[in-house]
Amino acid sequence: MTIASEHPDLHARNLPAAIAALRAGGLRVSAARRAVLEALFAAEGPATAEELASGLDGRLPVSDLASMYRNLETLEELGLVRHVHFGHGAGRYVLSAASGCGYVACHRCGAFTELDDATVAALRDGIEHTGFVARFTHFPVVGLCPDCVPGT
Amino acid sequence: MTIASEHPDLHARNLPAAIAALRAGGLRVSAARRAVLEALFAAEGPATAEELASGLDGRLPVSDLASMYRNLETLEELGLVRHVHFGHGAGRYVLSAASGCGYVACHRCGAFTELDDATVAALRDGIEHTGFVARFTHFPVVGLCPDCVPGT
DNA sequence: ATACTTGCAAATGATTTGCCAGTGT
DNA sequence: ACACTGGCAAATCATTTGCAAGTAT
Numbered sequence: 001m002t003i004a005s006e007h008p009d010l011h012a013r014n015l016p017a018a019i020a021a022l023r024a025g026g027l028r029v030s031a032a033r034r035a036v037l038e039a040l041f042a043a044e045g046p047a048t049a050e051e052l053a054s055g056l057d058g059r060l061p062v063s064d065l066a067s068m069y070r071n072l073e074t075l076e077e078l079g080l081v082r083h084v085h086f087g088h089g090a091g092r093y094v095l096s097a098a099s100g101c102g103y104v105a106c107h108r109c110g111a112f113t114e115l116d117d118a119t120v121a122a123l124r125d126g127i128e129h130t131g132f133v134a135r136f137t138h139f140p141v142v143g144l145c146p147d148c149v150p151g152t
Numbered sequence: 153m154t155i156a157s158e159h160p161d162l163h164a165r166n167l168p169a170a171i172a173a174l175r176a177g178g179l180r181v182s183a184a185r186r187a188v189l190e191a192l193f194a195a196e197g198p199a200t201a202e203e204l205a206s207g208l209d210g211r212l213p214v215s216d217l218a219s220m221y222r223n224l225e226t227l228e229e230l231g232l233v234r235h236v237h238f239g240h241g242a243g244r245y246v247l248s249a250a251s252g253c254g255y256v257a258c259h260r261c262g263a264f265t266e267l268d269d270a271t272v273a274a275l276r277d278g279i280e281h282t283g284f285v286a287r288f289t290h291f292p293v294v295g296l297c298p299d300c301v302p303g304t
Numbered sequence: 305a306t307a308c309t310t311g312c313a314a315a316t317g318a319t320t321t322g323c324c325a326g327t328g329t
Numbered sequence: 330a331c332a333c334t335g336g337c338a339a340a341t342c343a344t345t346t347g348c349a350a351g352t353a354t
Contacts (some may be wrong), residue, residue, distance in 0.1 A: 064311050080227035104284045122278040132256045143286035
């Protein structure tokens with residue numbers, strides 16, 4: 001976990017922009033890297049390294065998970081990508097441009113939703129007095145979703 | 153991850169009470185089980201399976217991590233114990249009686265603090281409109297602690 | 305040409321499982 | 330006695346690392 005420059009959060013809105021960001025970051029634009037970005041843009045939400053690598057579309061230049069992880073990490077350092085942990089199990093990666101600033105996840109069924117800015121702000125204020133500055137992008141708020149709440 | 157009876161939360165305040173709870177739960181009181189409980193009561197806060205097994209006090213009847221995990225899981229099902237994840241790395245186990253209802257953890261230095269009931273209630277209210285019922289016991293609120301907040 | 309990347313294999317860390325011997329009740 | 334447990338080895342899962350061969354610039 002490199003301290004890195006605390007994620008610049010590039011927010012590239014499309015492939016070309018992301019590729020440009022890669023170049024701007026002094027990184028090489030390889031087929032694998034391009035494929036990882038394509039997979040991320042094609043994904044519907046936070047996806048695991050494995051989902052990105054194998055499923056998603058079929059022809060994938062990134063046959064190896066190690067490369068997948070390496071590239072995701074690189075992109076994360078650049079600020080284009082970030083990853084979230086919904087409960088136990090594999091982490092999930094998203095384009096930072098495609099994700100809001102927070103999530104709530106159900107620890108029982110795995111469902112998750114994005115939180116709007118106002119909600120995140122409210123939560124942040126709620127723990128402000130502890131001196132902590134909360135982020136809900138890497139570890140979401142966890143609890144039970146409507147369907148899993150008992151007595152309902 | 154057994155659905156189990158959603159953790160009764162026994163809150164045994166001392167070893168004898170915990171042992172009684174074990175018996176009441178139809179479980180056997182073995183030397184290993186007793187040792188795990190002792191380690192938990194001796195711990196100062198959420199501890200990893202490894203810390204509980206090896207460090208803590210020296211003479212440990214539980215020489216094997218597999219047993220440690222098995223027992224922790226059993227105790228968790230009983231409701232005596234629960235575990236929390238502070239960032240990446242090993243999970244940490246605590247007696248449910250010795251822990252509040254929520255935590256905030258720093259994703260950079262690993263520091264963590266318990267949240268008081270009022271704060272947890274406030275946070276819960278903050279995401280109420282999403283239909284989710286938040287719990288901060290298994291996955292804490294994550295962010296930066298005072299010492300790691302940048303511009304300070 | 306050369307430094308950055310990839311793929312493959314093997315290593316890690318955390319946790320789980322199979323299995324048989326041991327022991328609480 | 331007998332079902333529940335413990336220890337040990339081996340298996341899993343997610344992720345990382347070492348390295349030699351490949352490639353973007």
